[in-house]
Amino acid sequence: MKGNRIRRMKWIWLMAALLLAGCAPKGQSAEESGGETGSCRQISQEEAMRMMEQDDGHIIVDVRRQEEYDSGHIPGAILIPNESIGSTQPEELPDLQQIILIYCRSGNRSKQAAQKLADIGYANIYEFGGINTWPGETVTEDILAEP
Template identity: 60%
Template sequence: MKRFITFCLITTLLILSGCGSKNDDSVSVIGGADGPTSIYLKENDDSGNYTQIDQETAKLMMELDDGHVIVDVRREDEYAKGHIPGAILIPNESIGTEQPSELPDLDQIILVYCRSGRRSKEASQKLADIGYTNVYEFGGIVDWTGEIVTD
């Protein structure tokens, strides 16, 4: 019963927080006693696009041990001034038509952010165009209310 209530609360939170993308998404959350254990946000088509999510959804996804990677697409100097814990740096300008060596799995969950959200949208679309299937863009660090670390 406790799991069902947790599941309902998290599902309601995701729906009310405006979790969405450019297309209609199907949202599935599998909750455990201590919070979510899985969150699935999949596009309804194979359009080669990324999924845009809000920062609260990104935080929930970061809590999961699902093999996700957090990608900061700002410049190295911006990253050094402060970044989300565990984020790897792949500057937007370095993403072309070839698969970045830091992201060997095309099906891995990739959470992308930048400073304000402009570069993260560009980088997310480039990653989707390369063939990555689980790219989630969540805006800029200027709006981030979670922890930030410096080098």
């Protein structure tokens, strides 16, 4: 009985380490970084929703392809496809200190994009997985408020 509990705890820790490894910087394990680098952190979608309610100058980045973005995205999100992020700073993200909330369809591309942005030097990246499980609102076009 006690052996099963220990095995289960080891399994949980192993899964947590694997899950957090996507945001660990190169050469550093998720355990060493505590699941968080100085620049990239994985958060829950609920936490992302709470952050979106704040007026803190954050930006929401969708890293899917244009046709995926057009079929539905989080209100206010800008499109920067993962494939377009290289080793230089994207012009849509001029401030390396800005809070960036980043997502894709399922969470794979957003992890890749978050790591690429961290490697460029962005300091406040929050990756929250994919829109396929997003509990909040989505839109097919952004409606700008009139002055």
